[in-house]
Amino acid sequence: RVGRVLGTREVGDSTPLPSPSLYPFTGNEFVQHNTWQLSRVYPSGLRTDSSNYNPQELWNAGCQMVAMNMQTAGLEMDICDGHFRQNGGCGYVLKPDFLRDIQSSFHPEKPISPFKAQTLLIQVISGQQLPKVDKTKEGSIVDPLVKVQIFGVRLDTARQETNYVENNGFNPYWGQTLCFRVLVPELAMLRFVVMDYDWKSRNDFIGQYTLPWTCMQQGEPAPLTPGQYPSSGCLPNAVLLPLPGYRHIHLLSKDGISLRPASIFVYICIQEGLEGDES
Incomplete structure (x- = not known):
């Protein structure tokens, strides 16, 4: 139509x-x-x-x-x-x-240079005061995990997740690093989702927060030390040190209502170019 x-x-x-x-x-x-x-x-x-x-x-x-x-x-x-x-x-x-350029050569399905690709490192550190999913069940405790999703051009769409932490919604600790490579960061959206792991059925939603890639605040890169490379195989030239890049992400409900004080604590670092580029 x-x-x-x-x-x-x-x-x-x-x-x-x-x-x-x-x-x-x-x-x-x-x-x-x-x-x-x-x-x-x-x-x-x-x-x-x-x-x-x-x-x-x-x-x-x-x-x-x-x-x-x-x-x-x-x-x-x-x-x-x-x-x-x-x-x-x-x-x-x-x-x-x-x-906005009337002579633009951009193709959403086949993005090529001169778009400035970037590599994103996210260390998912911990969570704070995550709400129970089933509040009617006395003694119910969540087994939280964090899923990070990228939405943008098709080649950039991706998702990764941490392991789950058993029976801890008050102060779960993950300490896991996720790595994403994005060709067109100007169009990318980043979504953090906290789920309650359920081995018997689909994981239950706890909270989420979504923001544009271009709005992320980050820290500065520093050399990696042994054992700090992310499991994804991406080998960045950055390490997650106490620099300006640590953020509390305050979660929202399915309806977009604040779940404060529920939050996750992360470190974000963005590098220009893709890992493995010779330039």
């Missing part, structure tokens, strides 16, 4: 999740189209359950107005809320310059 009104292209999605087939043009053509016309995307009327699509892929193509079913909480709304967290939720965020 596509219509054109006064230079504005409206697209109603008709698939459960967005994909490149949702675009009315090929990837780069759609990016160039959105440098001089407005595109409004909205959930299809077939979504009778008020479900949402992931807005990230539409932002990757430069769409200016991506409507959501705001009444439905979940991953998609977490990404949407996180995206606009960078400007206090006022509703407007300036697109990266390569999505």
